[in-house]
Amino acid sequence: MSDRYIDFANSSLGHRLVAAIGLPSPVRLERWQAGRLRPVEGALLLGGGALAAKVLPFANKLTDAIYSYGTDASTAPAWIPGHGPKLKAVVFDASDLQHTDQLKQLREFFQPLLKNLDNSAHLVILGRAPESLGDPFAASAQRALEGFSRSLAKELRNGGVLQLLYVGEGAEDQLEGALRFFLSPKSAYISGQVIRLQACDTPVEDWTRPLAGRKALVTGAARGIGASIAETLARDGAEVILLDVPQAKTDLEALAARLGARSVLLDICAEDAASQLIEHLPDGLDILVHNAGITRDKTLANMTPEYWDAVLAVNLNAPQVLTKALLDSGTLHDNARVVLLASISGIAGNRGQTNYAASKAGLIGLAQAWAPLLKERGISINAVAPGFIETQMTAHIPFALRETGRRMSSLGQGGLPQDVAEAVAWLGQPGSGAVSGQALRVCGQSLLGA
Ligand SMILES: NC(=O)c1ccc[n+]([C@@H]2O[C@H](COP(=O)([O-])OP(=O)(O)OC[C@H]3O[C@@H](n4cnc5c(N)ncnc54)[C@H](O)[C@@H]3O)[C@@H](O)[C@H]2O)c1
Structure with a gap:
């Protein structure tokens, strides 16, 4: 389903008209194209505390243009506001911020960058999960990062997106996989999210085919x-088994x-x-x-028992029953990845x-309840929560509601099936055992439920 308003707003006449009347002006998001190798095509800026230094050893695999700003810990050339190149990606380590007065470092670091961001820039803030900290003031400072990052994400223009990653003790090794995703166009339609990383000892062997050797089952795979x-x-190397109704x-x-x-x-x-x-999976399953x-859909006043039962049976009961059966039978391997839409x-x-x-x-x-129980077997389980995605399901929504659904997000547009697929593929990686029991929204920072 094409979004004609985006086409219009990005035409030369439409662009001027939309700006003159003050209408929203969503940009075409940059997405991952087949054949691309580097997660970041452009300048990557590193700044902040000691975790930024942990990024340096693999930063040259993300891009060959690495700069530093406001930190001595880095050997990368200094970026100078107004003179340095436009920034495609930014990582700021805020994990050292422990007091209210240190929070001004956020303003001091980000303010000079904002007019120097390239189109579809990807920003990441690193922190420590507040609940993991004993000092209430430090926990409060780290929680403050959440309000800051969600707000700054709403202020970004030209397709810019921003996430906050709370890095657990021992999870520093998982930064590469997370940044390969969150700094690249694979996460084009994700913004304002807070993700917690934990230690995980199943690494990705080959970043060009991170799912090589993994068997994956996708239900409802016929379309959308x-x-x-x-x-x-x-594409990422998995052996895929597709399931759908006859x-x-x-x-x-x-x-x-x-x-x-x-x-x-x-x-x-x-x-x-x-x-x-x-029976169909004699060799077991990894994803x-x-x-x-x-x-x-019906309001509750008009909801029939058939409508209620059908939705609960397909969407919730079947994933519960099937996952349990695949676990109990040993079909689901240790270190498997489960993703619930x-x-x-x-x-x-x-x-x-x-x-x-x-x-x-x-x-x-x-996902939240099962994650701690499956941890012993190295199995992760997460939910991906899409917002408005352009599919047959949303094409059936009446026009006015559809337009509202599309525009009511920081990115001002619907997402594509590919945006959801990239998030699922990332959570399916061996190294993504670092994430479990979480709900990752792929919604362009929708205003709904924000
Ligand atoms: N499209 C969106 O904007 C959106 C937003 C949020 C969440 N989601 C979720 O994402 C998932 C995919 O959505 P979509 O838009 O691609 O939907 P879709 O209707 O285009 O595709 C769903 C697929 O599931 C299959 N299916 C339905 N019942 C089945 C059953 N009993 N057994 C086996 N297969 C069955 C269908 O045949 C179909 O191929 C759904 O879980 C949906 O709730 C979609």
Whole structure:
């Protein structure tokens, strides 16, 4: 589904008109293209405390233009405001900030950069999780980073995005995988997010094919976001198994043929779905993506039992039952990655979606509750919560609501299936065991539930 307003706002006449009337002026986001090698194409600026120095040893694998600003710890050339190159990526380590008066370092560091950011710039702030700190003032300073980063993310222009990464003790080694994602166009539609990294001892061996040797199952893979997830996992080297309902046979088999993947025709709500699935996966599974989902929207006053039951069965009960069966049967390997497709509806709530929002919030709760129990086996489980994504599902939304959904975010536009797929692929990496029990929003910093 194309967004004609973006096309118009980026035409030469439209650009002038939109600016003159004061309408939102969303830019075309830079996205990862096939064949690209470097996460950052342009200048990367490092600043702040000692964690920034931990980035230096691998920074030259991100880009060959590395600069430092406001720090002595770095051997990179100094960046001078107004004279240095435009910045494509920025990492600021704020983990040393322990008192209120030190927070001004945030203003001092970021203010001079803001007029020197390239289009679609990616900014990351590093901190320490407040709950991990014994000193209440230090915890308060680190929590302050959250308000700062979410607000600054809303002030960025020209497709700029910003995240806060709380780096746990021992998780410093996981910075490379996280920054390869959050500094690159793979995270084009993610902004204002707070992610916690923990120690993880399964490294990525080959960054050009981070999922090589991993077997991945994607449910609801015949179209939309699921098809894009399957393509992206295959691009990253995974052996992909595609699942969808028998009615989707033609699309599913066409995609499977294109990707050289296997396909499974199965309704995930069938009585014997778990045993059938286990039979289809004799060699086990390393990545499980519960993407299949449906909507049956009605206000609660008009909600039929059929609408309620169908949504809860597909969206919540099936992922619960199937994941448990795959765990109990040993089909899901140690160090597996489980990703559940939730929604910002499950965070913010949405009129007409009590059933859908309950199912998606339930998935977030499932990830949070299961993560500590699966840690011993090295298995991570996370939810990805998309905002407004351009698919057949959202194409059916009435025009006015659709336009509102698109524009009500910091990036002023809907995301693409690829944006969700990139987040799932990142969470599927061996090194992404560093993230578990979390909900990653892919929503352009939607105002809903923010
Ligand atoms: N599109 C969005 O804006 C958006 C936003 C938030 C969350 N999501 C979630 O992302 C996921 C994918 O969304 P989409 O827009 O690509 O949806 P879609 O309707 O285009 O695709 C869903 C796929 O799931 C399959 N499916 C449905 N019921 C199934 C069942 N019982 N067994 C097996 N397969 C089944 C369908 O056949 C279809 O191929 C869903 O979980 C959805 O709730 C989408």
